[in-house]
Amino acid sequence: MAKVQQSTHPAYDAVARTLHWLTVLLIAMQFVIGWTMPDIHKGTQPVGLIAWHLGVGSTLIAVMVIRVVWRLTHWPTPDELPPLLSVVSRITHFLLYAALVAVPLLGWINASSRGWTVRLLGLVPYPALSETGSDFGHEMGDVHGVLAWVLFALIALHVAAALFHRFVLKDHVLQRMLPHAGPSNDSPRNQ
16 A cells, blocks of 8 residues: 655644635635625515525634634744745735634624624624614625625635645645645744
């Protein structure tokens, strides 16, 4: 039986990889649901695809909280990138994390302004982040829609960069986030 060859390049740990791919799945679901659900108007009820959008969004919020805490407490092994690529990578990752937190948060604020209860897994209610009928909450719904497109563009840039690393630079940056990518060298930040 052939032995699977391990990469000598350090990978992200299993928790970071799992959270990354779970985020990918949830975001893909959100974009499909968001593009296919009916428009939301005054008096629209959170049923059907709108309920699904709220449910997946509430799960995304929970995953992102865990992901941010994990990232803040575990340093990934630095990539061996040229200085300019390293700076671009850090900026892009920061913007991705910011958008991945802001977009569902703004959706939650908007849902609260409509009097909708956002529930994790349909069970655990999240607190309202704006009063029912709040003009601010309704405006955040518009910002939510615009930032979703910004998030989409950042994701496209992230995917393009991963493919650039794999097929042009032929380095191991992409493989670090794939299963069986090699030994993890992530370390807790407090060590």
